Structure formats: C-alpha cells, structure tokens
Amino acid sequence: MDKFLNDMEKEKPIKFTSVQLRIAKNNFAYLLGSGGFGSVYKGIFGNGDIVAVKLLNGNSDKRIEDQFKAEVSTIGRVHHFNLVRLYGFCFEKDLRALVYEYMVNGSLDKYLFQENKILGFEKLHEIAVGTARGIA
Numbered sequence: 001m002d003k004f005l006n007d008m009e010k011e012k013p014i015k016f017t018s019v020q021l022r023i024a025k026n027n028f029a030y031l032l033g034s035g036g037f038g039s040v041y042k043g044i045f046g047n048g049d050i051v052a053v054k055l056l057n058g059n060s061d062k063r064i065e066d067q068f069k070a071e072v073s074t075i076g077r078v079h080h081f082n083l084v085r086l087y088g089f090c091f092e093k094d095l096r097a098l099v100y101e102y103m104v105n106g107s108l109d110k111y112l113f114q115e116n117k118i119l120g121f122e123k124l125h126e127i128a129v130g131t132a133r134g135i136a
C-alpha cells in the first residue's frame with residue numbers, strides 16, 4: 001500500500017493529512033449525502049477551494065481498500081471536463097477519504113431518476129454524449 005500511495009502522489013492527486021481534512025470539512029459538519037462506500041461532506045479550504053470529501057466506511061475492509069485504489073488510480077489520473085476531478089486522498093489509520101471537486105448541483109442521478117421526468121430528449125441526448133466522451 002505504501003508504494004501504491006507514493007506512486008499515486010506523483011500522478012498529481014494530493015496526499016492530505018487527516019488534520020488538513022478535518023479543518024477543511026469543519027470536522028465533518030455539512031453532510032452532502034451517502035453512498036455505498038461512505039458519507040460525503042462539503043469542505044472549504046483556507047484558500048476558498050470548495051471540495052466534497054468522501055469518508056470511506058470500514059477502515060480495514062479489503063473491499064474499501066480496493067475501491068480506494070480503483071478510484072485514485074483511475075479518475076485521480078484523468079482530467080476531463082465531463083469527469084469529476086479527484087483532488088486527492090487521505091489514507092491514515094483513523095481516516096480514509098477521497099477528496100473531489102465540489103459539484104454544486106449534486107449527483108446526476110437525481111435528475112435522471114426524478115419522478116416528474118422534466119429532462120427532455122435533447123437534454124438526455126446531450127447527457128448521454130457527454131458521459132460517453134467522459135469515459136472514452
């Protein structure tokens with residue numbers, strides 16, 4: 001794991017300390033949402049940068065470690081307008097976290113799967129093409 005983290009650090013994502021993240025996230029006060037791997041909090045760094053910090057559940061869980069590696073080694077190295085940026089990570093004993101660009105409008109699935117389907121064909125087409133460009 002140490003070698004992996006050192007290699008990844010050279011690829012640009014920043015290696016944050018738990019202290020830096022606790023300050024940025026105001027001690028995890030603003031919850032944005034939760035997913036299968038943990039809870040996501042809004043944080044603001046001293047320079048004004050706003051981030052979304054995903055705290056990974058189950059520190060010693062192999063599944064979490066695999067998810068962490070997959071995320072850092074893929075979107076941590078890819079910069080594309082249609083892909084959320086992974087600014088960095090924290091991999092300390094008491095805190096495993098991923099630090100993302102903050103998306104002011106939240107998750108796309110909120111719009112895709114809403115009850116009153118207000119997205120028309122044109123917009124859905126635009127989203128499909130944009131997604132394909134992002135993952136191509």
Ligand SMILES: Nc1ncnc2c1ncn2[C@@H]1O[C@H](COP(=O)(O)OP(=O)(O)OP(=O)(O)O)[C@@H](O)[C@H]1O
Pocket residue numbers: 032033034035036037038039040052054084100101102103104106107
């Ligand atoms: N970069 C971000 N900016 C703003 N809000 C975010 C960001 N990432 C996640 N969120 C919020 O946190 C919620 C949970 O995100 P998360 O990625 O953990 O869940 P998910 O999309 O269901 O993924 P998973 O497949 O890992 O369960 C999202 O629905 C969204 O509201």
